[in-house]
Amino acid sequence: MPTFGLNQFEFLLRGAGWTVVLSALALVFGGIVAFAIALARVSDAAVPRTASNIYVQLIQGTPLIVLMLICYFGFSLYGIDLPAIVAAALAMTLYVGAFLGEVWRGCLNAIPTTQWEAAESLGMSRTERMIWIILPQAIRISIPPTVTFMVQIVKNTSLASIIGFVELTQAGKLVNNATFQPFICFIFVAMIYFVLCYPLTVWGRILERRFNVRHR
Amino acid sequence: MLDTVDARTLTIIQLRNVRKNYGSVCVLQDLSFSVSRGEVVALIGRSGSGKSTALRCINGLEKIESGQITVCGHDVERMKGDLRPLRRDVGIVFQSYNLFPHLTAEENIMIAPRLVRKMAKSEARERAAEVLQRVGLLEKRSCYPEQLSGGQQQRVAIARALAMEPKVMLFDEVTSALDPELTGEVLRVMEKLARDGMTMIAVTHEMGFARRVAHRVIFMQAGRIGEMGPASLLDAPETPELRQFVESDR
Numbered sequence: 001m002p003t004f005g006l007n008q009f010e011f012l013l014r015g016a017g018w019t020v021v022l023s024a025l026a027l028v029f030g031g032i033v034a035f036a037i038a039l040a041r042v043s044d045a046a047v048p049r050t051a052s053n054i055y056v057q058l059i060q061g062t063p064l065i066v067l068m069l070i071c072y073f074g075f076s077l078y079g080i081d082l083p084a085i086v087a088a089a090l091a092m093t094l095y096v097g098a099f100l101g102e103v104w105r106g107c108l109n110a111i112p113t114t115q116w117e118a119a120e121s122l123g124m125s126r127t128e129r130m131i132w133i134i135l136p137q138a139i140r141i142s143i144p145p146t147v148t149f150m151v152q153i154v155k156n157t158s159l160a161s162i163i164g165f166v167e168l169t170q171a172g173k174l175v176n177n178a179t180f181q182p183f184i185c186f187i188f189v190a191m192i193y194f195v196l197c198y199p200l201t202v203w204g205r206i207l208e209r210r211f212n213v214r215h216r
Numbered sequence: 217m218l219d220t221v222d223a224r225t226l227t228i229i230q231l232r233n234v235r236k237n238y239g240s241v242c243v244l245q246d247l248s249f250s251v252s253r254g255e256v257v258a259l260i261g262r263s264g265s266g267k268s269t270a271l272r273c274i275n276g277l278e279k280i281e282s283g284q285i286t287v288c289g290h291d292v293e294r295m296k297g298d299l300r301p302l303r304r305d306v307g308i309v310f311q312s313y314n315l316f317p318h319l320t321a322e323e324n325i326m327i328a329p330r331l332v333r334k335m336a337k338s339e340a341r342e343r344a345a346e347v348l349q350r351v352g353l354l355e356k357r358s359c360y361p362e363q364l365s366g367g368q369q370q371r372v373a374i375a376r377a378l379a380m381e382p383k384v385m386l387f388d389e390v391t392s393a394l395d396p397e398l399t400g401e402v403l404r405v406m407e408k409l410a411r412d413g414m415t416m417i418a419v420t421h422e423m424g425f426a427r428r429v430a431h432r433v434i435f436m437q438a439g440r441i442g443e444m445g446p447a448s449l450l451d452a453p454e455t456p457e458l459r460q461f462v463e464s465d466r
Contacts, residue, residue, distance in 0.1 A: 122328035
C-alpha cells in the first residue's frame with residue numbers, strides 16, 4: 001500500500017487545478033446569469049421580475065449537491081450524457097446565478113431612489129438611467145461582496161465530487177482510498193483549499209476597507 | 217403692450233383641482249393655481265402641508281388621483297409613462313442635491329445634454345462651462361461631488377438643471393440641508409436666475425428670499441392654499457395660520 005508522499009501531493013494539486021477551473025467557469029457563466037437575474041429582479045416589467053424571482057427561490061431552496069445530481073444523472077435519462085465537468089459547471093452556474101444575482105440586486109437597490117429621480121428629472125430614459133447612473137455606482141459597491149462570494153464558489157466546487165469529478169475533494173478521497181491515511185490526506189486537502197480561499201478573503205477585506213474609506 | 221396680450225398665453229403652469237393621496241392620507245386636495253411666464257412663486261408652509269408634493273406632481277415624479285396639471289403645454293397626466301418631453305422643459309433641484317457621485321461636476325452637467333439632447337461632446341462641454349460660470353464654479357469643473365461643499369454641490373445641481381435649458385425651474389427646499397453661511401451662496405444664484413427672467417417655483421423656508429425675490433407667495437395649509445398673494449402678504453397675513461407661521465420664523 002502506498003503511503004502519502006510527493007506523488008500523492010502532486011495528485012491533490014492536479015485536483016486543485018480542476019477546482020480552480022470549475023470555480024472560474026462558475027464565476028464567468030454564473031456571473032452572466034447573475035447579471036441578468038439582478039436586472040430582471042429590479043425590472044419595471046412584471047414578467048421578468050416574477051420569472052427571476054421564481055428562479056431564485058427554486059435554486060435557493062435546493063441544495064447545490066442535488067443540483068449537481070440533477071445535472072449529471074438527470075440529463076443522462078434523456079440520452080444526453082454530460083461530462084462531469086460540464087454537469088458540474090452547469091450546476092454551479094445555476095447556483096451562482098441565483099445567489100450572486102441576489103447579491104447584485106442588493107447592490108442595485110442600495111443606490112438611493114433619489115439618484116433615479118435626479119436622472120429621470122433630467123429626461124433620461126430608464127435604460128439610460130440604468131447604464132449611466134445606477135450601474136456604475138452599483139458595480140463599485142458590488143466588488144467587495146463579489147470577491148467574498150468567490151470564496152463560497154471555490155469551497156462549494158467540492159460538491160462536484162459527488163458526481164465523480166476529480167477536483168480537490170475527490171482527489172483527496174481517491175488518495176485516501178489508496179493510502180488509507182485519512183488524517184494527513186484531508187489535512188492537505190483542507191490546507192490547499194485554505195491557500196486558495198484565504199487570499200480572496202484578504203482581498204475582499206481590503207476592497208471593503210478601501211470602499212468604506214472612500215465613501216465616508 | 218402687455219395688457220393687450222391674452223393672459224392665458226402667458227400661463228406656463230396650471231394646476232386644476234389637483235388631488236393626491238398617500239395611501240389613505242390626502243396630501244393635496246383641490247389644489248388650483250397657475251404660474252405665468254417669468255414669474256417667481258414661493259411655496260411656503262409647514263412640513264407636511266403638501267408643498268413639496270405639489271412640486272413633485274408638477275414634473276410628474278408623483279402621480280395625482282384627480283385634477284389636471286398642464287406644464288408648458290404638456291398635460292402631465294395624459295403623458296402616460298413617457299414624461300421625457302415634460303422633463304426637457306422643467307428643471308428641478310432637490311434638497312439633497314442628488315448629484316451623481318461617480319461623475320465630476322462637469323460630467324454631471326454634460327450627461328443629460330449628451331444623452332437626451334444628443335449634443336456633441338465638445339458642445340456639451342462648452343455648455344457645462346457656461347452654466348458653471350453662471351453659478352460661479354467654473355474652476356471646480358473637474359471636482360467630484362464629495363470634494364465640494366454642500367453649497368457648491370447645490371450650485372452644481374442648479375447648473376446641471378440649467379444645462380438642459382428648461383423653461384421652468386422647480387426648487388425643492390434647496391437650502392434646507394445647508395449651513396446658514398452656505399445658504400446665501402445658493403440663494404444668490406437663485407436670485408440671479410429670477411432676475412434673468414426664469415420662471416421659478418421655489419418651495420422654501422427662507423422668508424427673506426420669498427420677500428426679496430418672489431412675485432407671489434402661496435401659503436399651503438393641509439394640502440390646500442391657505443393664502444396667496446404678493447410677497448407683501450408676509451408682512452400683513454390675513455389668516456391666523458399664516459400670521460402664526462410668519463411669526464414663528466422671526
